[in-house]
Amino acid sequence: MGGRSATAKPEKQLPDEGLEATNGKPNGKAIAKTPASEAAPKPKKWTIEESEELYRIQGWGDPYFSINAAGHVTVSPKGNRGGSLDLFELVNALKQRNLGLPLLIRFSDILEDRIERINSAFSKAIARYSYPGVYKGVFPVKCNQQRHLVEDLVRFGKPHQFGLEAGSKPELMIALASLKTPGALLICNGYKDREYIETAMLARRLGQTPIIVLEQIEEVELAIEASKKLGIQPILGVRAKLSARGIGRWGTSAGDRAKFGLTVPEIINTVNQLKAANMLGCLQLLHFHIGSQISAISVLKEAMREASQIYIELSKLGANMQYLDVGGGLGVDYDGSQTNFHASKNYSTQNYANDVVAAVRDACAIANLPVPTLISESGRAIASHQSVLVFDILGTSDVASETPEPPQEDEHLIVRNLYETYTSITAENFLEMYHDATQFKEEAVNLFGFGYLSLPERARAERLYWSCCHKIIALSRHLDYIPDDLEDLEKIMASIYYMNLSVFQSAPDIWGIDQLFPIMPLHRLNEEPTKRATLADLTCDSDGKIDQFIDLRDVKSVLELHALKPDEPYYLGMFLNGAYQEIMGNLHNLFGDTNTVHIQLTPKGYQIQHVVRGDTIEEVLGYVQYDVEDMIESIRLQTEHALEDDRITLQESQLLLQNYERSLSGYTYLLS
Ligand SMILES: *Cc1c(COP(=O)(O)O)cnc(C)c1O
Numbered sequence: 133m134g135g136r137s138a139t140a141k142p143e144k145q146l147p148d149e150g151l152e153a154t155n156g157k158p159n160g161k162a163i164a165k166t167p168a169s170e171a172a173p174k175p176k177k178w179t180i181e182e183s184e185e186l187y188r189i190q191g192w193g194d195p196y197f198s199i200n201a202a203g204h205v206t207v208s209p210k211g212n213r214g215g216s217l218d219l220f221e222l223v224n225a226l227k228q229r230n231l232g233l234p235l236l237i238r239f240s241d242i243l244e245d246r247i248e249r250i251n252s253a254f255s256k257a258i259a260r261y262s263y264p265g266v267y268k269g270v271f272p273v274k275c276n277q278q279r280h281l282v283e284d285l286v287r288f289g290k291p292h293q294f295g296l297e298a299g300s301k302p303e304l305m306i307a308l309a310s311l312k313t314p315g316a317l318l319i320c321n322g323y324k325d326r327e328y329i330e331t332a333m334l335a336r337r338l339g340q341t342p343i344i345v346l347e348q349i350e351e352v353e354l355a356i357e358a359s360k361k362l363g364i365q366p367i368l369g370v371r372a373k374l375s376a377r378g379i380g381r382w383g384t385s386a387g388d389r390a391k392f393g394l395t396v397p398e399i400i401n402t403v404n405q406l407k408a409a410n411m412l413g414c415l416q417l418l419h420f421h422i423g424s425q426i427s428a429i430s431v432l433k434e435a436m437r438e439a440s441q442i443y444i445e446l447s448k449l450g451a452n453m454q455y456l457d458v459g460g461g462l463g464v465d466y467d468g469s470q471t472n473f474h475a476s477k478n479y480s481t482q483n484y485a486n487d488v489v490a491a492v493r494d495a496c497a498i499a500n501l502p503v504p505t506l507i508s509e510s511g512r513a514i515a516s517h518q519s520v521l522v523f524d525i526l527g528t529s530d531v532a533s534e535t536p537e538p539p540q541e542d543e544h545l546i547v548r549n550l551y552e553t554y555t556s557i558t559a560e561n562f563l564e565m566y567h568d569a570t571q572f573k574e575e576a577v578n579l580f581g582f583g584y585l586s587l588p589e590r591a592r593a594e595r596l597y598w599s600c601c602h603k604i605i606a607l608s609r610h611l612d613y614i615p616d617d618l619e620d621l622e623k624i625m626a627s628i629y630y631m632n633l634s635v636f637q638s639a640p641d642i643w644g645i646d647q648l649f650p651i652m653p654l655h656r657l658n659e660e661p662t663k664r665a666t667l668a669d670l671t672c673d674s675d676g677k678i679d680q681f682i683d684l685r686d687v688k689s690v691l692e693l694h695a696l697k698p699d700e701p702y703y704l705g706m707f708l709n710g711a712y713q714e715i716m717g718n719l720h721n722l723f724g725d726t727n728t729v730h731i732q733l734t735p736k737g738y739q740i741q742h743v744v745r746g747d748t749i750e751e752v753l754g755y756v757q758y759d760v761e762d763m764i765e766s767i768r769l770q771t772e773h774a775l776e777d778d779r780i781t782l783q784e785s786q787l788l789l790q791n792y793e794r795s796l797s798g799y800t801y802l803l804s
Contacts, residue, residue, distance in 0.1 A: 192707065196209065199657050207239060236519055236522075246513070250462075266506070269295070271515075290316075293315045315341065345370065352406070420439050444496070447501050512712070517707075526804065565604065573597040623679070629666070634676065634801075649707060666689070
């Protein structure tokens with residue numbers, strides 16, 4: 133994953149084929165018109181259809197997530213195959229079982245459905261193009277290594293001989309121990325040493341089908357030596373650096389200077405080395421990976437053309453070619469726009485499978501060669517949907533909104549000007565008035581700097597400015613388009629909602645690579661969300677925030693949310709975050725892993741299969757080498773001294789120690 137960068141924000145492009153984009157406006161930023169402000173005429177009753185449109189849940193959530201008549205998000209873990217749960221009620225039930233928020237809920241049925249879908253897409257494509265070969269997918273373990281998930285994957289994948297892909301030695305250990313499906317493939321990628329290669333080769337003796345993919349030129353010699361030493365004929369593959377490359381964030385995963393894979397001259401060297409060692413028959417697989425989240429199908433088509441030709445040429449050079457592994461990259465439509473925007477994709481899984489199958493069939497037919505077994509290493513597309521991160525809002529901070537008092541005659545001119553601006557704002561002139569108000573405010577700050585304005589006068593001027601802004605924002609929301617000048621205003625005026633969550637722990641890609649995940653309330657969806665908010669997390673880091681949200685066009689800088697009600701929790705869900713987030717999460721500010729539950733649908737409702745408790749404070753302190761006993765002892769000694777000096781009462785010292793010890797054994801997040 134790349135470093136942090138400011139993202140360019142391109143206009144989304146419509147799909148170049150296949151799917152129709154939803155009715156986007158031709159240019160400008162389409163904004164959700166619906167949430168009217170307090171100042172607007174009383175709107176008609178808010179409907180769940182309006183919430184559906186606002187949060188785009190049908191776009192990214194279908195067929196797993198929707199909204200019910202009670203205004204709650206529901207989950208249908210088996211997709212179109214029936215059965216659904218009210219997510220809000222589920223969260224309440226889990227809370228009663230002492231599973232506090234934030235909580236990661238995994239739906240194993242969704243995982244099963246994802247595996248079914250990708251296999252069914254390839255089956256259909258194989259039937260449609262009369263492809264005389266099969267598809268055998270593998271799950272790249274790096275996408276989510278959690279044991280329960282990998283075990284589920286292997287179990288659900290069994291009917292399809294679905295295998296695993298390892299990208300490192302630890303992942304190889306997982307794959308070797310977990311994969312027990314006869315005939316399923318174990319693709320061995322990543323940097324390899326002698327031990328890695330020997331272990332993979334020996335696994336053939338266990339009845340496994342490991343395929344060692346040569347990614348670095350040094351690995352060729354290691355593989356030849358290991359084969360000679362062990363007397364095992366391995367199945368070998370080569371990873372090609374294609375010149376076709378992905379677009380967007382992972383575009384540089386391919387190309388001549390990519391981190392992994394062999395260039396064409398290196399592939400030729402490999403063929404010669406294997407031939408000299410009398411092992412050319414071992415070379416059976418061609419692999420490429422052009423980067424994750426391929427958003428445009430045209431990129432895949434181009435890669436398929438190039439890869440098919442390399443495959444055919446390898447055959448002609450005498451390799452015993454059997455497999456073509458198209459890597460990962462199958463995208464997830466995070467914003468539901470069906471475009472080639474980085475958070476979307478302009479093709480369906482079926483389009484993807486069709487293009488892979490058709491390209492290989494055509495190329496092999498022309499070359500008069502048997503077709504290979506097709507392999508894909510789709511991680512994101514399989515693991516993203518299965519988990520929902522649920523968190524609560526602890527409080528909010530708003531820009532004060534007030535109806536200002538008229539100024540006294542002797543008040544400062546700048547104050548009187550601002551008040552006059554405030555009273556003159558109309559639906560016709562609000563943009564002009566916004567510029568006036570902004571200029572007056574800047575003048576007020578300057579006057580203050582030169583000592584011409586007192587602190588109370590400056591405060592009055594600033595409050596008047598915010599009153600103007602409130603009035604302007606309220607009027608602008610009735611427009612179809614927000615003028616560019618007012619875009620920032622929406623952001624500046626946004627409420628801050630404080631999440632009981634660490635972005636660094638639970639959604640590191642939001643922080644690291646500006647990833648977009650759909651976020652929405654789990655309830656109150658039959659109520660109008662009158663607030664515009666950005667989200668701030670629990671860490672003391674200004675980067676611990678979310679201020680980019682999915683939108684039909686581009687991204688939006690504020691999320692429509694409901695005003696908090698006293699004594700009532702407000703739950704938000706972050707969706708499609710089942711790939712890559714958990715393992716890349718870090719302990720910034722020592723917020724640990726969240727609680728996790730695995731839920732399976734049953735005819736009567738659901739069953740909790742596993743509960744994985746989140747880290748306790750004691751555990752995260754252990755990661756940084758603190759000894760909890762020593763820490764308690766330190767506090768105890770300090771209280772003894774304080775008692776001796778009469779600085780603390782016995783009661784206070786007991787309370788302090790109790791709190792200290794209870795905190796250590798508790799959750800790292802706030803109790804709600
Ligand atoms: C990361 C990776 C994958 C998974 O990619 P997705 O885009 O998540 O499907 C597959 N293959 C290789 C070699 C990878 O490095």
